């Protein structure tokens with residue numbers, strides 16, 4: 001997987017224009033028009049293609065220019081969720097939203113086959129089962145309801161701004177670009193993408209060579225697919241939709257440059273399994289950026305609030321973070337470093353890096 005070092009890229013001055021200090025940037029008007037402009041997209045694309053100005057690290061025996069010459073190399077990032085061995089891809093040579101329905105994948109070790117349906121590749125362990133059904137806790141199952149997927153970008157997500165201080169997708173995207181600077185030109189997984197609001201922003205920005213929109217909910221992925229098809233100026237190339245469980249990610253170890261998880265950590269059945277998996281698939285130096293809620297319970301009240309939190313967690317499957325240090329500890333215990341948090345009321349954006 002190719003990785004560009006931001007300081008060597010001519011894109012850095014452009015990206016730096018977005019990073020004019022966290023406190024002002026946080027409340028600034030979104031400057032998304034810049035990344036949506038054809039000029040900016042062409043600029044980013046040319047930078048990725050120019051060996052003269054990009055420092056390229058080689059992981060998995062390939063670099064960005066090799067990948068462009070041989071798109072099959074990219075497919076090596078996909079791994080069997082059972083044994084993590086390489087999946088052999090039978091289908092169009094390029095990753096694309098349109099090619100995934102016609103594609104099948106086979107594990108070279110355990111021989112299990114995976115296939116794409118109309119909207120996404122199903123790379124869950126239980127994919128293809130006929131009789132066995134599996135249910136996750138309520139916090140995951142809720143988002144599998146088609147009505148919730150339909151409503152998600154039609155008011156549900158917007159409510160997070162009122163209830164928890166989430167700045168909103170466009171401002172969150174502007175904020176996270178600072179953290180993603182070192183991995184521009186590489187691959188990004190929008191983990192628990194929901195209806196894909198950030199997957200679409202990543203793809204339209206032209207800043208990444210591969211965007212994976214990943215979620216456990218089939219109906220969220222269908223909604224994500226529909227939005228991609230409805231939206232103008234969004235390329236289907238180098239964009240795939242994948243159904244997977246965050247606790248069993250279908251990617252090779254150390255193969256991915258960045259993982260984003262918006263408003264999702266608190267919904268995962270086991271945040272530690274999720275962050276451990278993210279840490280496994282990130283290449284050394286890769287970035288993790290996530291947003292969630294923190295309740296900020298005063299220390300003396302912790303012994304009283306913790307049992308209530310555990311009871312709520314056992315019933316709903318959701319995790320309420322009581323303090324920033326708890327969230328940082330989670331990333332640290334999964335081997336991530338350089339952990340930072342930016343806050344606005346209950347909202348937190350946490351960034352962490354896999355050690356090089």
Ligand SMILES: C[S@@+](CC[C@H](N)C(=O)[O-])C[C@H]1O[C@@H](n2cnc3c(N)ncnc32)[C@H](O)[C@@H]1O
Nearest residue numbers: 140143192193194216217245246262263264267
């Ligand atoms: C609140 S939504 C967040 C959507 C979007 N990222 C955002 O920023 O608004 C939480 C998402 O987590 C997904 N999710 C829940 N459990 C999951 C799991 N075990 N694996 C992967 N995704 C999961 C849900 O399907 C849902 O789409």
